[in-house]
Amino acid sequence: KAGVTQTPRYLIKTRGQQVTLSCSPISGHRSVSWYQQTPGQGLQFLFEYFSETQRNKGNFPGRFSGRQFSNSRSEMNVSTLELGDSALYLCASSLDRVAYNEQFFGPGTRLTVL
């Protein structure tokens, strides 16, 4: 069974640009969550999508948004990039809502903002 895949693996952008990251969950998994990992803040929860609807959201500004498609694939968008957005962005999938199910993570997308 294929694991969680994320594309692209690496991205370099400049301040003010926008970026879209993609996540394909494990087949049959309906929940996709996104996380930001930085050396200073550690791992922080961005949002969770389930059945194409955002079900839960962390404390991030509105520049961070996402969506989920009918096949459970998810995209995350960051607009008006700032230097502080440089991070490893991880997506995780679970069979159902995260509260009751094990999460499986992808390898991440390393975003560098110059």
Next chain:
Amino acid sequence: KQEVTQIPAALSVPEGENLVLNCSFTDSAIYNLQWFRQDPGKGLTSLLLIQSSQREQTSGRLNASLDKSSGRSTLYIAASQPGDSATYLCAVIGGVSGGSNYKLTFGKGTLLTVNP
């Protein structure tokens, strides 16, 4: 606000030693707790998931316990091997009063080095 603390921040042990990693959390109203390992520059690998109604889970050389009342979880690694070297993270999924939402909070991790 849920706070998750992992102690120690770093641990170095000789191969073959049994060891315990600690995770403490401030709000005992949790749904579950999950332990992960992360290798440098990589994503997270799930190790064990403990539901709030459970006291422990075991997988191979790993055993995780959960004591909700004291806000603590431990990850026990038996007969450690150099391949166990990684950062170990615990994640707590806690309830938010009055709704079906919940909060996911990660600890900062324990960097484990197992020396051959």
